[in-house]
Amino acid sequence: MRLAAPVKLERKQDLWQVLDIPTFTNLTSSELDIPFNRQMLHIKTSLDEDLQNFLLENLDRENSRHIGIVAMEPGNGRILAMASYDRRDPVANPCLDSIYPAASLFKIVTAASAVDRLGYTADSPLFFNGAKHTLYKQQLTAPVNKNSNAISFRDAFAQSINPVFGKIGQQHMGKEHLEQVARAFGFNQPLTFDLALPPSHFQTSDDPYYWAELASGFNRDTTISPLHGAVMVSAVLNDGRMIAPSLVDQVADARGKILYRGQAAWQQRAMSPEAARVLQQLMHATIESGTSRKAFRGYQEDRVLSRLEIGGKTGSISSRDREARFDWFVGFAREREGTRQMIIAVMVAHEDYIGTRAGQYARMAMERYFGSQGVTTVGAPRVGGRDPG
Numbered sequence: 001m002r003l004a005a006p007v008k009l010e011r012k013q014d015l016w017q018v019l020d021i022p023t024f025t026n027l028t029s030s031e032l033d034i035p036f037n038r039q040m041l042h043i044k045t046s047l048d049e050d051l052q053n054f055l056l057e058n059l060d061r062e063n064s065r066h067i068g069i070v071a072m073e074p075g076n077g078r079i080l081a082m083a084s085y086d087r088r089d090p091v092a093n094p095c096l097d098s099i100y101p102a103a104s105l106f107k108i109v110t111a112a113s114a115v116d117r118l119g120y121t122a123d124s125p126l127f128f129n130g131a132k133h134t135l136y137k138q139q140l141t142a143p144v145n146k147n148s149n150a151i152s153f154r155d156a157f158a159q160s161i162n163p164v165f166g167k168i169g170q171q172h173m174g175k176e177h178l179e180q181v182a183r184a185f186g187f188n189q190p191l192t193f194d195l196a197l198p199p200s201h202f203q204t205s206d207d208p209y210y211w212a213e214l215a216s217g218f219n220r221d222t223t224i225s226p227l228h229g230a231v232m233v234s235a236v237l238n239d240g241r242m243i244a245p246s247l248v249d250q251v252a253d254a255r256g257k258i259l260y261r262g263q264a265a266w267q268q269r270a271m272s273p274e275a276a277r278v279l280q281q282l283m284h285a286t287i288e289s290g291t292s293r294k295a296f297r298g299y300q301e302d303r304v305l306s307r308l309e310i311g312g313k314t315g316s317i318s319s320r321d322r323e324a325r326f327d328w329f330v331g332f333a334r335e336r337e338g339t340r341q342m343i344i345a346v347m348v349a350h351e352d353y354i355g356t357r358a359g360q361y362a363r364m365a366m367e368r369y370f371g372s373q374g375v376t377t378v379g380a381p382r383v384g385g386r387d388p389g
Contacts, residue, residue: 007037009251009260012244016196019043024195024247025093026084028053041259044250046078054368055083055361060348063355065324068094068226068347070245071365074234074332076264077243080342081365082227095226098200100347101326102224103315104160104217108232108279108330111157112240112271113181114168115278122154122281128163135218137209139163140170157282158290160314162216169215175204178214182222185232185242185270192244192267193227200224220320229330229345235270236279236311237332237341242267283311283331290314292329295359304371305363308333314359324349329358333366342369 009015018036030047033040051071059067064085071081086092094100114120128149129142140163142148156164169178179202183189187202201223204214213219227245234243244265251260271279287296291314299305312331319326327348334341344365346358 007039007041007253007259012192012194012246012265015194015248015251015260018251019195019248021093021096021195022091024082025091026056027082028056040254042252042254043248044252045247046073046080046249046262047082047247048080048369050372051365051369052081052083055081055365058356058361058364059083059085060356061085061087063350063353064348065351066094066100066347066349067361068097068100068345069361069365070095070226070230070345071369072230072234072245072343072345074237074243074341074343077231077234077246078249078262078264079245079247080369082247094347096195096197098198098225098228099223100225100349101220101317101319102200102217102222102229103317103326103328105224105229105232105313105315105328105330106214106217106222107157107160107165108236108313109181109185110165110168110173110215111153111279111282112185112235112275113173113177114153115275116272117177118168118172120153120278122152122278122285124153126151126153126156126164128156128161128167130163132159132161132163135162135166135212135216140167140209140212154282154285155289157313158285158288160291162218165216166212166218170208170212173215174208174211175206178204178211184268185235186228186267187222187224191228191231192265194246194248194262197225197227200228217315217317220317226345226347229328229347230343231267232270233330233332233343233345236276236283237334237343238276239273240271240276241269280311283313284309286312286314287331292331292359295329295357295363299363302367304367305333307336307338308366308370309336310366312359312362319349324351325354327358329362331362333370335370340370342366
């Protein structure tokens with residue numbers, strides 16, 4: 001009888017030979033056994049079983065083509081929930097697919113650049129002409145006049161004003177800087193993760209109008225996964241540094257020998273600490289008075305949500321064939337008097353009927369996680385056109 005070869009799992013990349021995406025799609029338990037190389041390995045994940053199963057039970061499968069929900073601890077990158085649905089491919093995991101248009105989520109990147117490169121604050125005065133959610137070439141070149149709309153940087157972000165962010169991209173960023181900041185936020189490079197994943201996609205051109213489209217998220221070429229969306233938000237809460245996401249806490253062999261133990265790890269710096277502080281203000285305004293105000297209406301009086309500081313960013317854009325509408329929410333919640341905090345990233349592709357929206361899922365997840373009286377999993381130590389989106 002041949003003996004099983006020893007398994008060496010010293011780095012996250014070593015897990016790629018053992019783990020695959022289908023194995024970790026819509027788990028209902030935080031622990032599982034998997035066969036590998038003629039032996040059985042016992043995997044302990046970071047999943048919060050209560051939150052994970054709550055989300056799985058409340059996915060609106062009837063009215064959605066794709067759903068991807070990722071909840072993560074910002075201080076160490078541990079995945080608390082990863083719930084997904086794909087009507088066309090039951091074994092796919094939209095939480096990890098980097099194929100969905102980022103839409104206005106890219107305004108997070110542009111906003112960080114505006115603080116670091118242009119010295120913007122939340123109160124910086126800005127001007128735009130025309131409608132809020134269109135992006136015509138004349139809106140990018142029109143001079144400030146009596147017909148211009150005045151708005152603060154905070155409100156431009158919260159209300160997702162396309163011409164404001166388009167002008168930043170066209171007039172102040174340009175091709176090379178857009179490529180630089182996109183890479184700083186993790187585009188076009190693989191995430192450090194327990195599973196091998198394709199990178200999110202970003203490309204530029206020599207067309208100044210395309211720079212405006214990119215900076216405002218008014219395009220379908222920039223794509224991202226919900227997991228990457230959560231990682232981007234982690235920089236907002238970690239003084240500008242992105243945390244590497246982690247799903248596997250521990251791997252042991254059949255005799256109980258620990259073969260791998262997860263550790264918190266940083267990704268690269270996406271922005272300065274000052275930009276991170278400004279982004280927190282901008283994302284809070286999105287909840288208070290911006291595009292997420294309906295989803296979070298009355299949260300100040302809610303038994304659970306009133307105890308939290310909440311911020312977010314939305315995004316919305318149709319598919320190229322106009323048969324689906326991508327709906328995004330990425331954001332955070334943390335206790336005002338306590339230590340628990342959570343990042344949430346949600347992508348929903350609606351079809352003919354708009355069912356449960358991304359912001360609604362985010363609110364549900366926050367209420368469940370912070371309202372739970374049970375003991376959650378013990379975390380690793382901290383390491384520190386028109387587009388209404």
